[in-house]
Amino acid sequence: MKDVILKNRLQAAASFVRRGSAIADVGTDHAWLPIYLLSRGIASRAVASDINEGPLCRARINIPKNLSKKIELRLTDGLAGIEDFGAQDILICGMGGELIARILQDAPFTKDKNIRLILQPMTKAPYLREFLLSAGFRIIDEALADDDRIYQVICAEYCGESEEYSPVELLLGRHNIAHGGxxxxxxxxxxxxxxxxxxxxxxxxxxxxxxxxxxxxxxxxxxxxxx
Ligand SMILES: C[S@@+](CC[C@H](N)C(=O)[O-])C[C@H]1O[C@@H](n2cnc3c(N)ncnc32)[C@H](O)[C@@H]1O
Missing domain, CATH: 1.20.5 (Single alpha-helices involved in coiled-coils or other helix-helix interfaces)
Structure with a gap:
């Protein structure tokens, strides 16, 4: 099997996945994230979902035979019908911040202290942060990634308490500000x-x-x- 080289934004997202986790990759498209995480032994099993058949066909072609039993493909909108898989780390990358927030809003099972959300919005990061903080999620870490532009990755877990950020913190991320560089x-x-x-x-x-x-x-x- 050829080694999967991830773009920096996906690499940054992958770095937040906990070793041994069952993962869900929502909007998987090519399935690079689950292939990368399973082939390196970071994730234990994966559900890779997409709302469109075309991306799932691409995913099916890309998934190597030795991983086909560990990566389940599902055609669905967001996290609908994914709860039964028992994902511990949920990745939603490469979508707009409003769509990511809508997907989470429609999946109340994500309000679970054992589930980690790893989100990489293409747009509207402040909107997504505001949604997370008001819905009781705590942003536990963040990263920036430089590809064709600078992307943000947000890692959050449910805590049940809402938190307020300043407008600049919503824009850049409190952890990104603390990390500097x-x-x-x-x-x-x-x-x-x-x-x-x-x-x-x-x-x-x-x-x-x-x-x-x-x-x-x-x-x-x-x-x-x-x-
Ligand atoms: C730009 S691609 C991102 C692919 C990959 N996650 C990445 O970051 O490189 C967005 C993918 O999300 C899928 N998508 C869009 N809306 C979705 C939804 N509501 N539920 C699940 N997948 C969705 C699209 O079909 C597409 O395959």
Whole structure:
């Protein structure tokens, strides 16, 4: 079997999987994550699901024979019908933050202190963080990954208590802020550019820029501390 080389964002997600876990990979597409995690003996068994038949066909072709009994494929929306598999670590990567939140909202069985969520939103990370924190999940760690752009990976577990983050923490992640580092500095700089653009656009239309002003203040302060 050829060695699976994961993109950095998937590698970062894989690094949060606990050794010996039964995993669910929602929106698996090519099934690289379960193949990687099982072939390295990190996960013990996997359910790989997708809402579309095409990706599941790709997954079926990619899964090597020696793993076919350990990776179960299911055609389903999000986590519907997955509860019985008993996944301990649930990965949802490569989807928008709102869709990931909707999938979790529709699967109340994920509110279990023994289940770990490993989420890699392509967009709307602040929305996803806000959803998790208000739904009683605690964000236990985070990572940044550099591929064609900088991606965020969020690792969360249910604790039953809600928590509040500042707007900058929702945007960048409290753990990412604590970890710091060169990639984090670049991430802050990129966000400063994005928010300066948004603020300029709003200001030219005489719209309220107080949210962007608050974010930019926070980002510039962070940049001074991290550099
Ligand atoms: C961009 S791919 C990401 C594949 C892989 N997880 C990754 O990160 O590289 C998104 C996958 O999610 C699937 N998908 C989209 N909405 C879904 C849903 N509601 N439930 C399950 N899978 C979904 C798509 O069919 C597609 O295969």
């Amino acid at each position: 060169e990639l984090f500095t670049r991430f802050v700089e990129q966000n400063i550019k994005i928010f300066e653009g948004i603020r300029a656009g709003k200001a030219s239309g005489a719209a309220d820029t107080s949210y962007e002003d608050e974010i930019l203040d926070g980002l510039n302060t962070l940049l001074q501390v991290t550099k």
